[in-house]
Amino acid sequence: MKLSSDDLMVVLALCQEGTLERAGQFLSRDASSVFRAIKRIEAKIGGPLFERSKAGFQPFPAAEELAEKGRDISAALSKANAICSEIGGIQSGKLRVTTTDVLLEHVILPNMGALRQMMPQLSVQFSTSNQVVQLWERGFDLAIRPSSNPPDQLLGQCLKRFGYVAVCARDYEQSAQAQRGDFSKLNWLVPGGALKQHPIRKGLAEQMKSAASILSFDSMNQMLHGVHLGLGVAVIPDLAPLTRGLVRLDMPSAQDSTELWSLYHPSNRGNLLLQGFTKFVKTALADT
Incomplete structure (x- = not known):
């Protein structure tokens, strides 16, 4: 046979x-x-x-x-x-995209109008996850996520390099200034749960040993929301849509810079829908 x-x-x-x-x-x-x-x-x-x-x-x-x-x-x-x-001249079809909750809400969704104009017949299925997604398991076509060491078995491109910054709301700024030089006594908002091994948390280990209080979140977006509510200080990616309206604190960086990648399975090489969406995200990040 x-x-x-x-x-x-x-x-x-x-x-x-x-x-x-x-x-x-x-x-x-x-x-x-x-x-x-x-x-x-x-x-x-x-x-x-x-x-x-x-x-x-x-x-x-x-x-x-x-x-x-x-x-x-x-x-x-x-x-x-x-x-x-x-040949069709129209980029239509469905694209399954996974990204983090904070990137989807603050970077991708606010610019979806531009994507619809660029690719009006594209259907996008979003999934948010703060855990590492294995694209070789083929649950998604494309991942947009931070990575300092992208998997060798995936293809993609670096969309942006960014650092991290400690921030708080203006309502909490006075408390933060009162503890100038002793950040361990602040109220800290940190990654937790599925994000417990996040580099941000590791970088804050010394400050958290004697923190006034610690709130942990398994959602970066909810952690950012807590900062805006004046609940304390957090270290977040230094991207304009995330830091807008917050006070930057003058403290040593708790985490080195990282990169934001567009990653996809080798079988998707040449996929015009994927290329178009990656170009859209890169353009959305250009001013951040």
Whole structure:
């Protein structure tokens, strides 16, 4: 029996993802469907393609060779889709975008009018998450998020480099000034929950040892809202839409600068919708 292009894509998915669950997400199938497909393919060729273990599936050399052919097919399909979009002259379709809550509310949504003018037939599905999203699991087409070390298996571009700044509301400024030089006694608003390992929190470890009080949030946007309510001091990205209306405090930076990246799976190379949305976000960030 001959192998089909679908067979090659299944082998590619399992080689690339390592587990049935992630391969299924890559292919928009369930894990049991991928398992049955691999068994069928192995029956076709008369031998095993993967070594099974508790850690997942390790490809044998034959599987890696077949996966390379699958990559060629994936790249060809991406180019074909790009050509079809160019022929139509209209950038229409659906794009699944994941980003952080604070970037969506303060950078992306306020500029959506410009995006609609630029790409009127684009449908965007937003998902906000402050946790690291694995795009190789194919739940999303594009991620717009801070990263000091983007994953090697993803493609993308750096949209902006930014630093961090300590801020408070004007209602809290007097309290902050009264503790000048001893920031450990301030009321601090910090990342918590799913964001507990955020570099901001690590950088504030010394100040928080004797803080007057600490409020933690698993949402950067809610933390920023707490600052505007005068609940205390927080370290936030130094982007104009976020710092507007707040008082900057003269204190050592608690966190080095980082980068904001547009990241996508290699199979989306040449996707005009993705390129257009990335250009839109970069333009929105130009004045921040």
